[in-house]
Amino acid sequence: MNPVIIIGAGLAGWTTAREFRKLDTNTPLMVITLDSGDFYAKPSLSNACAQKRTPAQLVSTPAAKMAETLNVTLLAHTRVESIDTVAKTIASSNGMFSYSQLVLATGAQPIRVPVAGDAADKLLSINSLDDFALFHARLGAGDSSRKHVLIMGAGLIGCEFANDLAASGHQVTVVDPATSPMAALLPAQASMDLRDALTGLGVNWHLGTTVKAVNTADGDRLQVELSNGQKALVDIVLSAIGLRADTSLAQTAGLTHERGIVVDATLQTSAPHVFALGDNAQYASAGERTLPYVMPIMSAAKALAATLAGTRTDIVFPVMPVAIKTPALPVVVAPPAPGTPGAWHAIEPGLWHFLDPKAQTRGFVLTGKQTARRAEQSKCISSPAF
Ligand SMILES: Cc1cc2nc3c(=O)[nH]c(=O)nc-3n(C[C@H](O)[C@H](O)[C@H](O)COP(=O)(O)OP(=O)(O)OC[C@H]3O[C@@H](n4cnc5c(N)ncnc54)[C@H](O)[C@@H]3O)c2cc1C
Structure with missing residues (x-):
């Protein structure tokens, strides 16, 4: 019997595997992932510093233990390169595999905006444990030095990192073209209350402007030039301007994709036996929106597991409020x-x-x-x- 293959070992991939195993203990299950496959809660990346948690401490279950517990064949550090939806095969850096059903749980990629300067390639973004490990190393967490971190983006993730880093004793500057934080999501007064609370922690704001250029300065420092002409000397530039669904595999496979991989109420893509969920999916059941949050993934994984196990099940999303991890407010x-x-x-x-x-x-x-x-x-x- 060809296995059910899940591409991706983030929350969407592992939760689907776990929910599927509750319903079907026999069908072979394979998880293929570019990363190590270690299970961690991604939301903890933006409140780990104040809790003094290292990247290793954020792993809640090592990959081998996940694979053993769920009776999964895990191919870690393996890139899926293409999908043939007619032959029902995938090609990967570790060989070719046939699937009975395929799940795309490949997440999203950080959006990049063009920034000038000879150090533009030093911008960091954090969307994985590996990204966080690099950031953590640059921050020099563990030593007592206080770093100046400039965060591009005053959205949900930018505000969470601003709170976490300021509470950890670092100097934080936030730059955003909007005039207040999380302006697209919050009523004006709530947005200003959040700005004031973070200011109280020491966060410095450059609102109504953008980062124009990042250049090398003395030592390892970076000189950031803003489009309003102001300059800041910082240690790290963290880009938190948003994520875009990763539709690259879907594109090569000829699957319908728009803001994300288009899926119907059963989470099926435009090809039979191929499904998608998580940050890469655009849900018909959510008015053709992407829903890059934990709660939708938990609901979607349950519904998809039932479908994979033989009972076609429509996803019905409940009201899903999002908690912003800004303890200052x-x-x-x-x-x-x-x-x-x-x-x-x-x-x-x-x-x-x-x-x-x-x-x-x-x-x-x-x-x-x-x-x-x-x-x-x-x-x-x-x-x-x-
Ligand atoms: C800093 C931060 C804080 C957050 N906080 C919250 C919060 O408080 N509340 C909330 O609801 N949401 C939060 N989110 C969003 C939430 O964490 C995500 O929606 C969720 O983790 C996405 O899971 P995923 O499995 O879809 O994607 P990912 O976790 O990105 O997993 C994608 C997987 O696909 C693999 N992959 C990709 N391409 C390939 C390929 N070609 N071949 C093989 N493998 C591949 C990757 O290696 C990875 O394992 C936060 C996000 C971030 C970045």
């Missing part, structure tokens, strides 16, 4: 679907509802102590956020 956001008409309204201090023209609640934001009301507020959304 905890935030929970359940944003309205993009394009939903309406506006944010303050309901109580620390609680906002996004109301449509019929005064129906389409999203909410909680800050500070109000974040404890996440479950209660999820029930206020009058229809799914998609």
Whole structure:
């Protein structure tokens, strides 16, 4: 019997394997991944420094243990190069394999913007444990030196790193073209409250501008030039301007892809027996959106495991608020679907509802102590956020 093959050993890949094994202990299962296959919680990358956790300490289950527990053949450090959806084979750096069903769980890639200067290639971004290990080494965590980190992007990930690094004693500067942090997701007052809370930790802001050039300066330092003409001398530039679904394999296989790999309600791609979930997927069940968060992956992996085990199952996403890991001002956001008409309204201090023209609640934001009301507020959304 040809195996079910999962490409990718992130949260989407391993959770699908785990859910599948709950339903089917016999069918051969193979996981192929570019990285080591060690299991870790990616959200912990943006709050590890303040907790003084090293990259090794972030591994919750080593790859070999995952493979043994789930009865999986694991091919680590292996790149899948192409897929033949007619022959039902994949070609990898470790050989060719036939599949009975194939799951693409290849995640997303950091977006890069053009930056001038002779040190533009020194920009770091963090979307894997290996990325974090490189950052951690540059930070010199463990020694007592205080580094100056310039973060490009005041979105969710940028704000989390700003909080974590400032709380760890580093000097932090955040640069963003918007005029306040997480401006696209939060009501204006919540955004300003977050800015003030992070400022209280020592975060320095350059808002309404962008990074124009990064050049080498004395020693290992970097001279950053902003488009408003200001300059900053820093140790590390961390780019946190967003991720884009990795559709490269889907493209070579001729699968339909737009913002992500297009999947139907059963998470099937445009080819039979080929499925996708996680940061690389564009879900029909979510109004053709990508959902690059943990909760959608957990729901999708359960539904997909049932389909792989023989019971075709549609994914139904619940309301999925996202907790932003900014302890300076905890935030929970359940944003309205993009394009939903309406506006944010303050309901109580620390609680906002996004109301449509019929005064129906389409999203909410909680800050500070109000974040404890996440479950209660999820029930206020009058229809799914998609
Ligand atoms: C710093 C940070 C903090 C976050 N915090 C939160 C949070 O607090 N809450 C929340 O809900 N979400 C959070 N997220 C988002 C969440 O972590 C992701 O949505 C999730 O981890 C994505 O999992 P994935 O398996 O889809 O992708 P990935 O974890 O990126 O896994 C992709 C896998 O595919 C493999 N791969 C790729 N291409 C190939 C190939 N050609 N051949 C073989 N293998 C391949 C890779 O090696 C990897 O194993 C955060 C993300 C980041 C970056």
